[in-house]
Structures are given as C-alpha cells and as structure tokens.
Amino acid sequence: MQSTDLRVALFSGNYNYVRDGANQALNRLVGYLLRQGVHVRVYSPTVENPAFPPTGDLVDVPAIPVPGRTEYRLPIRLPPRVRRDLADFNPNIVHISSPDIVGHRAVTWARRNRVAAVASVHTRFDTYLAYYRLQALEPLARDIMRRLYHRCQIVLAPAESTAAILRAQRMNRDITIWARGIDRDQFNPERRDMAWRRALGIADDEMVIAFLGRIVMEKGLDVFADAIHAFATFGLKHRVLVIGEGPARPWFEQQVPEAIFTGQLTGDELARALASADLFLNPSVTEAFGNVTLEAMACRLPVIAAESTGATNLVRHGVTGMLVDGTDADEFAEALALYARDPKLRRRHGEAGLAVAETMDWDTINSAVIRAYKHAIVKRGRLSRMIDHSAT
Known part of the structure; x- marks a missing residue:
C-alpha cells in the first residue's frame, strides 16, 4: 500500500x-x-x-x-x-x-x-x-x-x-x-531578548521562572503557586513569568500576585517570551507528552517537572533538568534554589536539553x-x- x-x-x-x-x-x-x-x-x-x-x-x-x-x-x-x-x-x-x-x-x-x-x-x-x-x-x-x-x-x-x-x-x-x-525555527535560544525582559521590569540578575500553557487547574497550578511561595523563603532573586490564558487565571493571579502575566502569545512573541526565561517549571501530572516541556528545552531552558508521563520521556534528571514528586511543593522549591544558586548548572542542563530537542x-x-x-x-x-x- x-x-x-x-x-x-x-x-x-x-x-x-x-x-x-x-x-x-x-x-x-x-x-x-x-x-x-x-x-x-x-x-x-x-x-x-x-x-x-x-x-x-x-x-x-x-x-x-x-x-x-x-x-x-x-x-x-x-x-x-x-x-x-x-x-x-x-x-x-x-x-x-x-x-x-x-x-x-x-x-x-x-x-x-x-x-x-x-x-x-x-x-x-x-x-x-x-x-x-x-x-x-x-x-x-x-x-x-x-x-x-x-x-x-x-x-x-x-x-x-x-x-x-x-x-x-x-x-x-x-x-x-x-x-x-518541535519547530526549531520558532523555538530556539536566539529568541532570547534581554531588552524585552527589561521592558517588563525584570532585572538582569533575576532568575525568571516560566509557566507556559492553558491556565487551568489540571496543569498543577496549586502546586506551582505553593512551590513559588516556598522558594521565596530562600531570599533568592527571581521573577515568575506566566505565559498563557485560561479560566483559572483570576485564581492564579491571586495566588502569585507578583508574577507577570503575558496572556496568550503565539508565534514569534511566544518563542521570545519563553526563550527570555531562565528555567521552566512544569508541575502537571496530566500530560501524555508535554509539548511545552519540549518547547522550553528547544529554547535552552532547564526544566523542573513532576516525575510523571509527559516529563519522564523528555527530562533526564540531573542532565536536562530535575524530576521531583509532583505533589511536593518543597521539592520543587529546593530544585529552584539549586538553579538560582548555580547559573552554570542552569546553562549546562539547558544545553543538554537543547541537544535533545534538536533530534525531535x-x-x-x-x-x-x-x-x-x-x-x-x-x-x-x-x-x-x-x-x-x-x-x-
């Protein structure tokens, strides 16, 4: 045939x-x-x-x-x-x-x-x-x-x-x-734009933690918010960048009021926003693959993700990112702190993730x-x- x-x-x-x-x-x-x-x-x-x-x-x-x-x-x-x-x-x-x-x-x-x-x-x-x-x-x-x-x-x-x-x-x-x-013409490290970050009020020495996806509860918004709150107690410089839209946005805005919400972005604007972050945090346990995880990797971002389907097929723990208990906000916070204290580790894991994305x-x-x-x-x-x- x-x-x-x-x-x-x-x-x-x-x-x-x-x-x-x-x-x-x-x-x-x-x-x-x-x-x-x-x-x-x-x-x-x-x-x-x-x-x-x-x-x-x-x-x-x-x-x-x-x-x-x-x-x-x-x-x-x-x-x-x-x-x-x-x-x-x-x-x-x-x-x-x-x-x-x-x-x-x-x-x-x-x-x-x-x-x-x-x-x-x-x-x-x-x-x-x-x-x-x-x-x-x-x-x-x-x-x-x-x-x-x-x-x-x-x-x-x-x-x-x-x-x-x-x-x-x-x-x-x-x-x-x-x-x-992955569309590597769209998602790649060259999309990173420090001027765009600064226009949002983000300092160059602030680690930007990205969320990308539909803003719905099944994406693990509660764990994400709890992880950010726990991480904040370490006193390490950071900003949260939420890329996406959805019915749970009002709730999420209340939980992470310090975050920058871009709304839904597409095309070059989406790729620029993602590549301008420093790491990607994905607590979802409902994914079957994790398209957004691959997009982040293609932008050379290390990924902290729940150890579940949608992440374990992409994220190699200690190589391209960190896999943690999807219900434990403190584990997410500890991983965030590890990356915040070691920019070289962020870079190394981001490079390894990019190498994986380039094969897809x-x-x-x-x-x-x-x-x-x-x-x-x-x-x-x-x-x-x-x-x-x-x-x-």
Whole structure:
C-alpha cells in the first residue's frame, strides 16, 4: 500500500477552536499527511471565531459546551449529514483523537463498515477528575476508555512512559509511539531578548521562572503557586513569568500576585517570551507528552517537572533538568534554589536539553503515523477474512 492509497477520517473534539498542544499536533499531522498525498477529512466541532485556521477539510460535528469549561465543546452525535459525508469520503482509516461520544460512534461506524480504527492519546483525561473532586469516577472513566481502545486496531501513545501506563491499564495490546516534534525555527535560544525582559521590569540578575500553557487547574497550578511561595523563603532573586490564558487565571493571579502575566502569545512573541526565561517549571501530572516541556528545552531552558508521563520521556534528571514528586511543593522549591544558586548548572542542563530537542524532527516523527495506519489496515483485513471464513 502506498501513502496515496490512504483515506483518513480524523475525529477530534477540538481541532482548532481553542489553541492547545493536542490540536496543534493534529493540524501539523494533517499537513504532513497531505504533503505525502494522503487523503484526509477532519470531523470536529467548530465555532464562529476559532483560535486558528484549520489545516485540511473540516466538517462540523454537533457539540455542546463542556460543563464548567465552556470554552471547550463536547461532540454529542453523528447526524445523518455527517454520516453521509463520511460514507461519501469512503475512508480506509478512522482516527479518533479523544475518547468522547463521537469518538465512540466513529469507531462503531468503522467496525460496521470493516474500516480500520486508530486512536491517539493526547492527554490523560482520567487524571483530570481529581482536580474537580470527581476522583471517585476515575475507575468508570478508565472502563469506558478501555472499551473504546479495545475496539481499535492500534493505539498511538506520545511517549513510552504513557504507553507503559496504557498497557498496565489494559487499554490495548498494540500500542505504537507517535511522539511530538518541535519547530526549531520558532523555538530556539536566539529568541532570547534581554531588552524585552527589561521592558517588563525584570532585572538582569533575576532568575525568571516560566509557566507556559492553558491556565487551568489540571496543569498543577496549586502546586506551582505553593512551590513559588516556598522558594521565596530562600531570599533568592527571581521573577515568575506566566505565559498563557485560561479560566483559572483570576485564581492564579491571586495566588502569585507578583508574577507577570503575558496572556496568550503565539508565534514569534511566544518563542521570545519563553526563550527570555531562565528555567521552566512544569508541575502537571496530566500530560501524555508535554509539548511545552519540549518547547522550553528547544529554547535552552532547564526544566523542573513532576516525575510523571509527559516529563519522564523528555527530562533526564540531573542532565536536562530535575524530576521531583509532583505533589511536593518543597521539592520543587529546593530544585529552584539549586538553579538560582548555580547559573552554570542552569546553562549546562539547558544545553543538554537543547541537544535533545534538536533530534525531535516533526516529519520523521509523523512518518510513524503513516506506518501505523498501514499496519492497522492489514490487521483489519486479517480480522475481516477470519470473520468471513468462520461464517462459511
């Protein structure tokens, strides 16, 4: 099978209406697939003013606002017009990127039509529940996800650390790594701008601690704030730079009132802000890969991160940064103090992180998805022949 023989129906809960790492990875994947001659059609909720233009053909799927997080949409069904569009497109791969209602419906459609189904994991949705005091529902959420992923030929995980958890949770036996790359033209150390820092009132001898991402509780905002408070007791010069936007910003501003909040930045402005920091602090334990961690490394920043998926696949403790207990603010504070007292260590770990980031080429990484698609089609074909044989 050639790449030009592939017809991919991609289902996403958020393809482009809110900017985050998952949908940017999907858009980059679609761009790569189209360049290889793959036929792609994307099915996702849409809004009047999306965060950025979609890559490829986008078909709107009915959705409702997510309770408590109304900036996100929850796809709720595949109406007849979407099913007709899907049948007319005639895919040989159905790729779902979120375990929502429409993801389940799309996999059901694929099975009924003997089409290969692939699921990609972009975040650990089951871990979100604890941040909204719903941890009692975690077993149910995992059971639902397990049923969905078992019905797919292949599951794509962004890192081996995430794949190991998925295997332990018995999500699927066939798990392939689809990592994430970095745009090194955008994220690189040359973006560092001391004049920009000074314009924000940051002194040259102040260590700038960066937060980057959606400002939502599941990113570990409480631990971040507690770590900054604990670090402040050391009396070492520092400033906090928060890059991003989100519904928890008012709460976060109250917790770290001394921080500089840039709001959402994109493109060159985002790269300049990140590269102008001195280190990156990422307490999140909900990541499946950690795109922002890789972006920081590409800017030559050492990373202090929670020892969990999304970090352990990128951060080498004592080499490119520090891995600490994601629930222990004091451990984060101690790591911050270590870097604040030793600028040479910051530089050495930053250089090591940059060397890792320079190996993460997007096209090489995305080529693994095409191989996974072809493998899924072979598996689906073998299953269909077994079914036909048993029926005769």
